[in-house]
Amino acid sequence: MITIVDYGMGNLGSILNMLKKIGATGQISSDAAVIGAATKLILPGVGAFDAAMERIQQSGLRPVLDARALEARVPVLGICLGMQLLGESSEEGVLPGLGWLPAKVLDFRRRIPSELKVPHMGWNLVRQRCKSHGSTSCIPISCSARSRLTASCGRPTVSNSTLAYNAATSSACSSIRRRAIASACTCCPTSRKSDVLRVRVIPCLQLRDGALVKTVQFKKPAYIGDPVNTVRIFNELEVDELAFVDIEASRLGREPNWALLREITDECFMPLSYGGGVASLATAERLFNMGFEKVIINSATLTTPGLIAEIARVFGTQAVIAAIDVRTNWLGRAQTASHSGTRTGDMTPDRWAAALEAEGAGEILLTSIDREGTWRGFDVRLTASVTAAVRVPVIAHGGCGTLAHMAEVVQQGGASAVAVGSLVVYQGQGLGVLVNFPERDELARRLGGAA
């Protein structure tokens, strides 16, 4: 039995799901006795280094973890932040790490000049640079063959990539190795121009009253189907990532539909983000525990100032997507909106995006209300104005009708990812409901990057 350590910071649900998917049995535990008897350990982690170390100390699990890893020498897999914790220290924090590996975690952004946007999420291929570590004590997890990234593990520094410690023979690790999700590991990109990150194509699915719907310009929600079954279909289509947005929660001041979200995370094998009614740190934490990788926040940025900063401080910037909904007013000026488009903000989208980035947003989900559900193509000018104003990845959303639209907003708008709605739930404009996803090689041909 593989034991996933619950010390209060991690996407526990999604790791358990991955184990289920590869046919391994796992359990989540915060009980010292259970962990003390574990034969394999997974140390998850989403967020900030210091916050995680603090929580480990507070949990009282430190002695038993040390004993398992250093004395019993059970295989340990550290994922994402959990990997960073294995080292002696990290440039992302001031507290000492667990020190199980004689390594320091360095921030590659300070060393490698790169235009690449981080945090990067999605499927990637990582190459192992240093053989000696691979066979003995640490293995960089290679992610599913997608675009090109390089992970390095040259001693004494360990790049921020997922490592497995003392795990060469662990079946859990080798299985995960075959099919790791890159959201579980951030990697060190090379500076070579030829290395292209694959553009993520993210189905953005709207929830209302426990059902899946699709709106046009934030109005006229049309019924699409059952969310859980649709998730299963997207699972089998191996989409990069899914975003769920409850289109009513914020406007009606509701909590997320927990029962439904639990069912969704149980079914889902790809990184998931959720938006709608995320108005407190506690709500975000519950979502992360459930298995969501990222929370999407729009309305609460106005009603609860400082929320993004608070979540980013604890869970890391990569866990926070700031949503900006934009509508063109009658003067032709772009205006930001919130609460399902019912309230208007006073900042221009680019300045608003920059402010949210400064607060700690790791990604911007930029939606054009005017284009949403229309199949007319993304608002490229709007996207370009926002991508120019921020360094974090921007997900363009609203209006995608063809693959050419995607290519356009990536190449001319500078978007790092695209979110699509109608395209993946209808056969075509004005036609029937049909959950689908573009063919991989077709996407690669249009958007670049390996399929």
Added chain:
Amino acid sequence: MTELRVCARCVYDERTPGVSFDGEGICNYCRQVDQLAEQYGTGTSRGEAALQAIIEEIRRAGRGRKYDCVVGVSGGTDSSYLLILAKQWGLRPLAVHYDNTWNSAIATQNIRKVTSALKVDLDTLVIDNAESEDIYRAFLRAGVPEFDASTDIAFAQTLRQRAARHGVRYILEGHSFMAEGLAPVGKNYFDGGYVRDVHARFGERPLRTYPNLTFWQFMKWALVYRQKFIRPLWYVAYSKADARRVLEAETGWQYYGGHHLENRATAFLHTIYNPQRFGLDNRNLAIGAEARTGQISHEEALRRLRTPLTPDPELVTYVKKRLGLSDDQYAQLMSGPVRTYRDFKTYKRRFERLRPFFFVLAKANMVPMSFYLKYCFPQRAS
């Protein structure tokens, strides 16, 4: 122990409802298929000519319209292949799909691949997921074997409704009595009245979006809209294996490994619910048909029937989750008393009384011939 008597051609045995064997040891269902093949000229030039005449009629009636017929699709073999045929015949079909929200990815992908390769538009009716679950729960609670009846009924109603909406009078459906036989009416029967009564007695929420094919709807489509229900595969030679090869080569369509397994509700019905709760193995329909048409030997058919069913264990988990059933509740629903359609209000009597009327409608292709043969005769005691 006495051996069960088995038809010398197909694999139906004495347990099949309403079965009888003639002097040559061949069952009445094989003879019925022979009769139909004779009547429709299936796979002969006479059948081809009859179908060509119908196609000509469809084309003529559809002049000046965007579509001249609707074709019901499920992502399965027959309906997907029918779409290819319809295009070859020069028809301008609109594909219509009834989504019971239990589709597998392979089914939706198949619909996408086939409709995009053939450039056919798709219209879909998706039932409200909560209603769909309520109906399925009601059938489980009722303890009747027709777990998925609501889908078949709604599919028929959706086809007719969408045909009416698009101003089309011709409905094509991918059934083939050669490839599937006609299901013996025995323990299994269903119609719109049955779905309504089972749900009225065991459901919880009102049905608002469920497209039920009630008796009067059925009459309206036939008599007022004068819709024609055509099953082209009754006229032409058809083999599922060949159809699959063509589909794979021309559209990238994928096989899902068994009759009806493209939908999770039907997969549950065929691999878990019917075998475990009622001791019914529905594979005999397709396997029997293959033996009957000589595609596999009689021995091979019997061998296949003896291979145990291999249900996907994950499917039970999924069903429990979708229907909101605890392990105990599920276990209870899988035991408990069993009922049949005779314990509910159905249209069966009415159909039987109106048999001469339906004979005329079936002859005119206004209701399916299989409907007439199955629904309008009293069931023989078995």
